[in-house]
Amino acid sequence: MKLTLGIFLNGQSGTLIAGSGKYLLYEGKFSWQTFLDELEHCLSILGLSRKDVIKVYFTPPLSSSAKSDIKPIFHLRLVPEQFSAFFTQSQNLQKLVTIFQVTPEKLLQKLEENKEQIKKANVISIIAPFGLVYPEKEDKAIRILKKLASATILKSQDYPQLGFYEREKALLIADNFMVTVYPYLKQLRDFFAPYPPGIYWVENEAVCLTEDFLPQTCGKIYEFAPLLQIARGAAVLFGYRYSLALFKVGSTFKLFQVQNSLEVSELSPPFSFISASSVQPLLASLKYRLPENVQGIIPIFNFSSYYFSDSYPYRFYQLAFSKLLRYIGFLTAPAVLTSLTICKQEELYENKKNLLKNLHLINKKHNFLEKPVVFYQETPIRYLTFNHTILKVGLKESSSLQL
Amino acid sequence: MQEITIDWIEPLWYGSIFLGSGGGGKSELLASVLYKALQNRSIPLLTLDELPENNFFCGVGLLGSPELSEESLPSGMEARIIIEELEKHTGAKFKGISIVEGAGVNIFYPLLTALQTGLPVTDGDAMGRAFPELQMTTYHLENLTVTPLVLIDSNYNLHLFLDKQDTFLLELNTRQIISQQGGVGYFAGFPYPGSVLKRVLLPGTLTFAREIGECFLQADNYRELFSLLLEVTSNSFYGPVVEIFQGTVTNISTYEITKWKAATLISPKGEKLQLLFQYENLLAFKNGNMVASVPDLISAIDLNKLKPVNNNEIYEGQQLALLGLPAPLRLRISKALDVVGPQCFGYRTIYVPLEKLYWDYYHKKEVFS
Numbered sequence: 001m002k003l004t005l006g007i008f009l010n011g012q013s014g015t016l017i018a019g020s021g022k023y024l025l026y027e028g029k030f031s032w033q034t035f036l037d038e039l040e041h042c043l044s045i046l047g048l049s050r051k052d053v054i055k056v057y058f059t060p061p062l063s064s065s066a067k068s069d070i071k072p073i074f075h076l077r078l079v080p081e082q083f084s085a086f087f088t089q090s091q092n093l094q095k096l097v098t099i100f101q102v103t104p105e106k107l108l109q110k111l112e113e114n115k116e117q118i119k120k121a122n123v124i125s126i127i128a129p130f131g132l133v134y135p136e137k138e139d140k141a142i143r144i145l146k147k148l149a150s151a152t153i154l155k156s157q158d159y160p161q162l163g164f165y166e167r168e169k170a171l172l173i174a175d176n177f178m179v180t181v182y183p184y185l186k187q188l189r190d191f192f193a194p195y196p197p198g199i200y201w202v203e204n205e206a207v208c209l210t211e212d213f214l215p216q217t218c219g220k221i222y223e224f225a226p227l228l229q230i231a232r233g234a235a236v237l238f239g240y241r242y243s244l245a246l247f248k249v250g251s252t253f254k255l256f257q258v259q260n261s262l263e264v265s266e267l268s269p270p271f272s273f274i275s276a277s278s279v280q281p282l283l284a285s286l287k288y289r290l291p292e293n294v295q296g297i298i299p300i301f302n303f304s305s306y307y308f309s310d311s312y313p314y315r316f317y318q319l320a321f322s323k324l325l326r327y328i329g330f331l332t333a334p335a336v337l338t339s340l341t342i343c344k345q346e347e348l349y350e351n352k353k354n355l356l357k358n359l360h361l362i363n364k365k366h367n368f369l370e371k372p373v374v375f376y377q378e379t380p381i382r383y384l385t386f387n388h389t390i391l392k393v394g395l396k397e398s399s400s401l402q403l
Numbered sequence: 404m405q406e407i408t409i410d411w412i413e414p415l416w417y418g419s420i421f422l423g424s425g426g427g428g429k430s431e432l433l434a435s436v437l438y439k440a441l442q443n444r445s446i447p448l449l450t451l452d453e454l455p456e457n458n459f460f461c462g463v464g465l466l467g468s469p470e471l472s473e474e475s476l477p478s479g480m481e482a483r484i485i486i487e488e489l490e491k492h493t494g495a496k497f498k499g500i501s502i503v504e505g506a507g508v509n510i511f512y513p514l515l516t517a518l519q520t521g522l523p524v525t526d527g528d529a530m531g532r533a534f535p536e537l538q539m540t541t542y543h544l545e546n547l548t549v550t551p552l553v554l555i556d557s558n559y560n561l562h563l564f565l566d567k568q569d570t571f572l573l574e575l576n577t578r579q580i581i582s583q584q585g586g587v588g589y590f591a592g593f594p595y596p597g598s599v600l601k602r603v604l605l606p607g608t609l610t611f612a613r614e615i616g617e618c619f620l621q622a623d624n625y626r627e628l629f630s631l632l633l634e635v636t637s638n639s640f641y642g643p644v645v646e647i648f649q650g651t652v653t654n655i656s657t658y659e660i661t662k663w664k665a666a667t668l669i670s671p672k673g674e675k676l677q678l679l680f681q682y683e684n685l686l687a688f689k690n691g692n693m694v695a696s697v698p699d700l701i702s703a704i705d706l707n708k709l710k711p712v713n714n715n716e717i718y719e720g721q722q723l724a725l726l727g728l729p730a731p732l733r734l735r736i737s738k739a740l741d742v743v744g745p746q747c748f749g750y751r752t753i754y755v756p757l758e759k760l761y762w763d764y765y766h767k768k769e770v771f772s
Contacts (some may be wrong), residue, residue: 053530131476285620383586384585
C-alpha cells in the first residue's frame with residue numbers, strides 16, 4: 001500500500017494523519033516528545049512498514065507556542081530611507097518575528113545596538129527591495145550577521161518572487177517553517193532511513209522540500225490553504241471529477257473549481273466579488289466556459305452558509321467545514337516540482353534546459369512524479385542596469401487521482 | 404461631472420489590460436490599494452468638454468518597469484512631492500490630473516494620485532493605448548514638450564528637467580536614471596491648461612477602458628464577448644474590433660536582445676500565426692503575411708478564462724484569441740507613425756491599417772450595424 005502521512009503542527013503538539021487515495025486510515029495526536037512513538041503506532045496499527053510511506057506532507061498554518069518574550073525570528077529589512085513598508089502578517093506570525101528596518105548606511109551601527117537580540121534568534125532573514133539595494137550590500141549585511149550569530153540565515157536573493165511584499169511573506173513563512181517544522185524533518189529522515197520518503201509542503205499543491213524548493217513556492221496562498229484543501233477533499237470524497245466550492249471569507253465570497261478531482265484553482269475575480277448577489281452572475285458566466293469534458297450536473301459544495309437555489313447545470317450541496325474533508329484534501333494534494341531562477345536573457349534557453357534536466361534527475365532519484373508534465377514561465381525584469389528574466393520551470397503530475 | 408467609484412476598478416482593470424495591447428503592465432497590488440481607498444470615496448472625472456480652459460493640469464505616471472513597482476510600492480507621498488515641485492517651478496497651481504498613458508498600470512497610478520491630492524482626473528489620455536516611450540504621445544504631434552518634468556525615483560531622489568528639450572533625449576535621460584535607481588520612478592510633467600488638453604488628449608479613453616472591461620465581466624462565452632467588444636469599439640473613435648486569430652501557443656522564442664520576442668500560435672485548421680512583441684504586441688504575421696501592425700492594438704484573450712492577458716502571462720499550450728483594434732486616427736498620421744510605427748521598434752516593415760488588411764470585413768460586412 002502507498003501511504004501518505006500528513007502532519008499538522010500546533011505549537012508543542014500536533015496531529016498525525018495517514019491515508020491512501022481517498023481513504024483516511026489514521027488520526028492521532030502527538031507532542032514533540034511522542035512524535036516518533038505516534039509514527040510507530042500509526043504504522044503498527046495499519047500493519048505497514050516504513051517502506052510503504054511514500055510521501056510526508058506538512059501544511060499551514062504553522063503555529064509555534066513561543067513561551068518566552070524572546071522572538072525566535074529576527075527579520076531584517078535592508079531598505080532605502082523613504083521606503084514605505086508595512087507588515088501584514090497574521091497575528092500568529094507577529095508573535096514570532098522581530099522586524100528590524102534599516103538603511104544600508106546605518107546597518108553596522110544598528111546591528112551593533114541590537115546585538116543581544118540577534119544572538120538569541122533561531123532564524124535570521126534578510127530582505128532588500130530588488131534593484132534598490134544591490135546584492136553586494138545584502139551580502140555584506142549577511143557577513144556581519146554571521147559574525148554576530150550562529151543562527152540560520154535566509155536571504156531574499158534565494159526567493160525570486162517579484163514584489164517586495166510577496167517575497168517577504170514567503171521569507172517569513174520559510175522562517176517560521178525553519179523554527180517549527182525543521183526539528184521534525186531530522187527526526188523523520190532518521191526514522192525512515194535509509195529510504196526516506198519525499199517530504200512536501202502543501203498549500204495548494206505539494207511542493208517537494210528536497211533541494212530547497214520551499215523558497216520558490218511557499219506563501220502565495222498560505223491563508224487560503226485550508227479552503228483549497230477542503231474544496232479538494234469534498235471533490236475526492238464525493239467522487240466528482242469536476243466540481244466547484246463556495247466559501248465566505250470575512251465579507252468576501254471565494255469560489256474555487258476542482259478539476260480532475262484534484263487540481264484546485266480560484267475562480268472568483270480579484271476585486272468586486274463581495275456580495276451574495278454576485279455569486280449567481282458569476283456562475284452564469286462560468287456556465288459557458290466550462291472545460292470541454294465537463295457535462296451534466298455540476299456540484300457546488302457550498303460552505304458559505306448562504307442559501308442559493310439550484311439552476312441547471314449547477315446543484316448546490318450545503319456542507320459544513322469538517323476535519324475529514326480537510327484531511328482528505330490535504331493528503332491527496334498533487335505533487336509539483338518547481339524551480340525558479342533569475343538569469344540573463346541570453347542564457348535563458350541554456351538555463352531552461354539545465355533546470356529541466358535537474359528537475360528530471362531529482363524526480364527520478366526520489367521517484368516523486370510518475371508521468372511528469374513540463375511547464376514554464378518567464379517574467380522579464382526591465383529598466384535596470386542589467387537585463388534579467390525570472391524563469392520558472394516545473395514538473396507536475398499529469399494524471400488524476402487513482403482511486 | 405462623473406465620478407470614479409469602487410465599481411470602476413474591476414472593469415477598468417480588464418480594460419487597462421486589453422488596451423495595454425500585451426504590455427503596459429499590471430499591478431494587482433496597486434489596483435487593490437485603490438480599491439480599498441475607494442470604499443467610501445470617489446474621484447471626480449472630467450470629460451474634455453468639462454475641462455476649465457484656464458486651469459492647469461499635470462500629467463502623472465509611472466516610468467520604468469511595472470513589475471518592479473510591486474517591489475517598491477508607491478506610498479502616495481511621492482505624488483505630492485513631484486506635483487508640489489512642479490508647481491514650484493511652473494508657478495501654476497494644478498487643478499487636476501491628466502492621464503498620459505491610458506492603459507496598463509498607468510491608468511491606476513494617476514487615479515491614486517488624484518485620490519491622494521483630492522484633484523479631479525481627465526477622461527482622456529495622450530496615447531490611447533500602451534506605448535513604452537515618452538515621445539509616443541499626442542503631445543508630440545502638437546509639438547508640445549513634456550517638460551518641465553519632475554521625476555522621482557524609488558530612492559526618493561528628485562530629478563528636474565526644466566528646460567525645453569527634445570523628447571527623445573528626455574526619454575533616454577529619464578530611462579538612464581530609472582535604470583540606476585531601482586527600475587521604477589514616478590513623474591509629473593506635461594503641465595498644460597484645459598484649453599490645450601482639449602485639443603491634445605484623446606477623449607473619453609478612461610470611460611472607454613471601463614466599457615471594454617465591462618464586456619469581459621458581462622460575457623458568458625467568447626462569441627458573446629466578441630459581439631460586446633464589437634459594439635463598444637464600433638461606437639468609439641477607435642473603430643470596430645476584428646478577430647485576427649484563434650489558436651494555441653506552441654512556441655515562445657526570445658532573441659538575444661532582450662526586448663525582441665516572438666510567439667507562435669497554431670489554429671485547429673493548421674494555420675500558423677507569428678506574434679512579434681517587445682513590451683507590447685507589435686506585429687502579427689499569419690502564414691507569412693502581415694495581419695496587424697503597431698500602432699493598431701493587438702490584444703490577446705485567454706480563451707479558457709475569457710480575460711485579456713499580458714505578454715508575460717503567455718505560456719505554451721495556452722489557447723488565445725488575438726483581437727485587433729484600429730488605433731485612433733491621430734496615431735495613424737505620418738507624424739505619429741514617425742514615433743509609433745513599426746520601424747520605431749526596429750522592424751523593417753511599414754504600418755498597414757487593419758481596415759486595409761481586412762478590407763472585406765470593414766467594407767463589405769456591416770460591422771457598424
